[in-house]
Amino acid sequence: MxxxxxxxxxxxxxxxxxxxxxxxxxxxxxxxxxxxxxxxGVAELELDALNQRGVVLQRLSDVTxxxxxxxxxxxxxxxxxxxxxxxxxxxKGQFVAQIARSLTMGEATGVFPQAPNRTGNVVILAGEDPIxxxxxxxxxxxxxxxxxxxxxxxxxxYKKKGKMPYLGDPDLVNWIIAANPLVLVIDPLxxxxxxxxxxxxxxxxxxxxxxxxxxxQQQGFAILLVTHTNKNPSAxxxxxxxxxxxxxxxxxxxxxxxxxxDGSKSYVSHEKSSYGVPADTILFTTETxxxxxIKTVRLKFDSTSDWKDEDFCRxxxxxxxxxxxxxxxxxxxxxNAAPGNRMVSKELQRLVxxxxxxxxxxxxxxxxxxxxxxxxKNVRQSVPEVGVCGVTALTWSAxxx
Numbered sequence: 001m002x003x004x005x006x007x008x009x010x011x012x013x014x015x016x017x018x019x020x021x022x023x024x025x026x027x028x029x030x031x032x033x034x035x036x037x038x039x040x041g042v043a044e045l046e047l048d049a050l051n052q053r054g055v056v057l058q059r060l061s062d063v064t065x066x067x068x069x070x071x072x073x074x075x076x077x078x079x080x081x082x083x084x085x086x087x088x089x090x091x092k093g094q095f096v097a098q099i100a101r102s103l104t105m106g107e108a109t110g111v112f113p114q115a116p117n118r119t120g121n122v123v124i125l126a127g128e129d130p131i132x133x134x135x136x137x138x139x140x141x142x143x144x145x146x147x148x149x150x151x152x153x154x155x156x157x158y159k160k161k162g163k164m165p166y167l168g169d170p171d172l173v174n175w176i177i178a179a180n181p182l183v184l185v186i187d188p189l190x191x192x193x194x195x196x197x198x199x200x201x202x203x204x205x206x207x208x209x210x211x212x213x214x215x216x217q218q219q220g221f222a223i224l225l226v227t228h229t230n231k232n233p234s235a236x237x238x239x240x241x242x243x244x245x246x247x248x249x250x251x252x253x254x255x256x257x258x259x260x261x262d263g264s265k266s267y268v269s270h271e272k273s274s275y276g277v278p279a280d281t282i283l284f285t286t287e288t289x290x291x292x293x294i295k296t297v298r299l300k301f302d303s304t305s306d307w308k309d310e311d312f313c314r315x316x317x318x319x320x321x322x323x324x325x326x327x328x329x330x331x332x333x334x335x336n337a338a339p340g341n342r343m344v345s346k347e348l349q350r351l352v353x354x355x356x357x358x359x360x361x362x363x364x365x366x367x368x369x370x371x372x373x374x375x376x377k378n379v380r381q382s383v384p385e386v387g388v389c390g391v392t393a394l395t396w397s398a399x400x401x
Contacts, residue, residue, distance in 0.1 A: 086257030120182025127191025342393030
């Protein structure tokens, strides 16, 4: 076997650089002395022999490629961390309920058009939402198999164990493993951080996230971390995340939620995907339903889009378009209430301008659009006490509608 050129240098004597945590300062670290039995002899040893002595080096030719099992139509991966972040009230809980439906029922839905290869348990570390009043009705409304949704409530855990649950606690880890999750949901992440971990400290968060990822890889489940976005109105994408940038860096998949500019819909944008092309953005509305006498909110799939979080954040409100639509509705309402569904054009204009406060230019634009759509027609006819003048009337199809 030929010697590798890299072994011509004593790796243990190379100077190293390190970055001081969260300060951006690069400093030299003194070289570590080589063990006596390796010093000066690295170039003479084969890779296998080195690894037997504790050096961790792998040739890619010795590695067998493998696929990660994808869940939720590619948005989650077994053995990896996915980050779900969004403002309060944007529908994060309803979206998680749809994930639970997909993975406990094994169904393809509008939200997740690819059915999972298998079903399993969804384990939720719940730090905010009450189980009985919120989580149970929400999951039932989404259509999840409640027998496969397992919740570890922080308050209940404290009452029974005498301590708050936190990531890294061996007891909590054992309970998670015992629940045999396909997906572990931590909602919100902040509620389960140990006291030693500051959300804004990169080094401390790295330790927490690396331990979580190792657990997921050992046990074969996916992790979904739910967090809030910051309040910066001009931020989008990565800059919308609260806390250390380590969250984005460690997560193999990042989902950001928000409202469309007009507030009529919510979106889930797949911002980062380390194992493939990001999935399309999901657009949805919500509806109030009743489950066992309890009102709850359910996600209602609307459509998909190729827009990402930046596109929605940069979108300018269409104030002019909304004003045109308002004026058009008032024109149709006024004509519907008029005798014979028609009115002298000048009188119609006066009433609509008075009602909507729009300009003549806006009124004329709105009226022309209605005429082009064949919803109204403009004619000249004789009107008592007025004479021949312009009259605006609904068309037959608009009058029937």
